[in-house]
Amino acid sequence: MTILSNQTPANLIEIRDVRYHRGDRAIFDGLNLSIPRGTVSAIMGPSGTGKTTLLNLITGQLQPDEGAVLYEGRVVCPCSRRRLYNTRRQIGVLFQHGALLTNLSVFENVAFPLRAHTRLPEQLIRQIVLMRLHSVGLRAAWQKMPSQLSGGMARRVGLARALVMDPQLIVYDEPFAGLDPIAIGAILRLIRQTNDVLGITSIVVTHDVEEARMLADLIFLIADGKVVAHGTPERMKQDDSPVVQQFMSGLADGPVPFHFPGPDYAEQLQAMSGS
């Protein structure tokens, strides 16, 4: 792991000129982005722009082809497995559908990282797990199995599990997808409260514009492999560039075309009738 500076950097995450290709397709082509400590940052963009790929780069599941992803001024990947795991212990991740271990109860799911990484006595583990479950409103559901939970409840348990090791950074992958308005409200409140009360940093990957406006301190809009706009929700609202306007207003056509790129319709019809 390369240490680039001895001082604690103001930004918890720095992404510097990252290029990443999947096959021949460039997902990121010179991506630059900084996540300040203590903020809730929303990463937004149309489907297929690489938002989840960006999370995978931040957590070291993927390695950039060029450029660097820095966590606290240190390169996340490449590095030894031990170093990577040490970094990951400081990062909590909430997956889109919770990714709870289906053969373990709610309690055991939340206790899982504690049992794996600490030698805490059972009594203390019980207290920590119940405290975390209480903070997400699911203390009474500690005995349930993941199959008995609704989508929103599974995500709240996932959040309790992500918090149990007291991380510095929490990454949320599409936390609002497929939830009813009440569950969305609960998750919104939990993300904001968790960030402010525990003084951690949060990254939320989402394409829910309204939720991002309500929640985030900063919004980064990604398109064509780059950050095309960033700033506070207010600033993004006033940004009059076509791509920002299309995304923030939910317009079907614009710089991001409605039709998948291809040949002219008339030409295609002619070619198909000819063959």
Next chain:
Amino acid sequence: MSTLVRNSWLSFSEFAATFGGFQMFSFRLLPYLPGALLKPRLISEQIYSIGVLSLVLTMFGGFFVGTVLALQSYGTLVEFGQVDALGAFAAEALVRELGPVVAALLFAGRAGSAVASELGLMRATDQIAAMELMAVDPIERIVVPRFIAGIISVPLLAAIFSTVGMLGVYLVGVHLLRVDAGAFWTHIHDRVDLFEDLGNGMFKSFVFGISASLMGVYEGFNAAPTPAGVSRAATRTVVITSVWILLFDFILTGSTLPGI
């Protein structure tokens, strides 16, 4: 013709890639084995789910293979006037051959496919990624315990298969076909050797156990994270393991017979 050549080349490339990936995966497991033995709880949980839960099927299979073996061999033995040797004949067939092979095939169908589906579903539902991100090595935590549990379970299941099979042979031979009970057991005692026959059968089971559990964890862990990928992993586990078991059985039987 060119299509045939291209398809053949693609099939060969896919086979070579799978074979190479399988070898790499096998070598990747090796360093974890000593450490896994220090966590017996994870292994015993898996022995329960893949071994103990396969017991009923194994016993059912063993009993009926034994009864059919007795019925089929009785006619031939009567012809040669060797009915009393029914027990010894069936015992050798069960302990050396049918027990290890059929128990391993049943294990591949019941437990191997279950392991492949379970790991494939864990991949598809981000559970394996979640473990990685919790800094928990999924190979150590979920793959190696299942692999070791399979190696332990298959020889035990084969032994139970053969034992219950002999019960079936005894019931059909002695109680239905009226073979003398004393001669039945005496021939078994005289003919079946502890090391040569039982040892041979156990060694085969051990090899089959490695094949079945390794293929299950490999296919499941590397399954495409889609419903089709999970189902393909389960199918491939059963098909490839069955082929391996039959192939290894031929090689092991040939190499352990005296004079070959």
